[in-house]
Amino acid sequence: MAGRHAAAVSAFLFLLLVGHCHGGKTGICYGRNADDLPGPDKVAQLIQQQSIKYVRIYDTNADVIKAFANTSVELMVGVPNADLLAFSQYQSNVDTWLKNSILPYYPATAITHITVGAEITESPINVSALVVPAMRNVHAALKKVDLHKKITISSTHSLGVLSRSFPPSAGAFNSSYAHFLKPMLEFLVENQAPFMVDLYPYYAYQNSPSNVSLNYALFSPQSQGVIDPNTGLVYTNMFDAQVDSIFFALMALNFKTLKIMITETGWPHKGAPKETGAIPDNAQTYNTNLIRHVVNDSGTPAKPGEEIDVYIFSLFNENRKPGIESERNWGLFSPDQSSIYSIDWTGRGNVDIMTGGNRSNGTWCVASTNVSETALQNGLNWACGPGNVDCSAIQPSQPCYQPDTLVSHASYAFNSYYQQNGATDVACGFGGAGMRTTKDPSYDTCVYMAAG
DSSP states (O other), rough: OHHHHHHHHHHHHHHHHHHSOOOOOEEOOOOOOOOOOOHHHHHHEEEEEEEEEEOSSSSSHHHHHHHTTTSSSSEEEEEOOGGGHOOOOOOOHHHIIIIIIIIITTTTTTEEEEEEEEEEGGGGSSSHHHHHHHHHHHHHHHHTTTTTTTTTEEEEEEGGGGGEEESSGGGGGGGGHHHHHHHHHHHHHHOOEEEEEOOOOOHHHHOOOTTEEEEEETTTTOOOOOOTTTOOOOESSSSHHHHHHHHHHHHHTTTTOOEEEEEEEESOOOOTTOTTTOOOOHHHHHHHHOOOOOOOOOOOOOBBEEEEEEEESSSOOOOOOOOHHHHGGGOSSSSSSSSSSOOOOOOOOOOOOTTTOOOOOOEEEEEEESOOOHHHHHHHHHTTTTOOOGGGGGGGTSOOOOOOOOHHHHHHHHHHHHHHSSSSSSGOGGTTTTESSSOOOBBBTTTTOOOO
């Protein structure tokens, strides 16, 4: 038993080390479906003040693109679905668009990606047959001016592109989309472009709270792990499960080398009365944990240590968006540019993301002796894997390896996670496997981390 969990920890450490190179990128979606937003110049200043380096917009608005000139911000621009017909029919239409909408501002504005169409399977008008021809024409236009290797072309999708997403290993694309998906995937591979997808664990929770726990949706360490019966992989959050469902769907079509990019994800801070999960605390918790997950190259259970780039939705509330109340309340900032809640964009600080977090300097977190070995093993695997704890001290011949027991090793890992994440009650959850103590558990040369 002890050897098995030591091997599991070693595997996690190895995979994290080999995949840990540059860190995933975290950007922001700048939607403008509102009538009360500040001008693009002020928005560009706000984004730079927040040290945000990556921004997605949904069109090629000249004022917005110009506002980001001579900044360090990299811009993803978009071709709306309404333009796909013109873009797919005539190369000259795309050449003219490139000449007027991109070239005057490049490279002063660092345009790095063009999304051709957005969530086309959700479009009320069927434009699926147009998207790949439009992508090819955009590529041809870029090639004429030798930018086809400097600006990446792709198209975004909703999770609705799958016919099945659970368990993740059974992820499969809807067969009715095969006519455009296969040529699109071939185009992406040929041009080393990512498969772009918009993922929202919020909706999974909101639509089925009896099956998806809030802790699972929010990356909480209190989340009970969900085991994929086909692979044995343990999922501690919905985001990873959704990403891996895409990965397995791609693998089923033999496109396993395609990189996945998350072009939208987030959590609303306000909603209708029935949207009980849409509150600022949950939005702050989700986005803070997401950034930490991305920056630390946590990867997913199927691809540990894999870099993944993510764009958070969204910069502002958008008061003209139709639909239920939450649709207008995904913003991190109000129109007056004040923060709705605080976010640590570095992913390395300790933002106290839980109300009533109950921080204490004289406490440690250890493994409970009243839970199952499975619960301890899951907690240990989580802490040393997605939790980003340095578990080298509990490896053979290291100071905290002896006693070689699951309780001892889990205690060390639990406490390290607890101290690194603000020493709050929530950070010692581990699905009930952790418990707080005021007695320092350090022994011999094994020193347990403490506050400060």
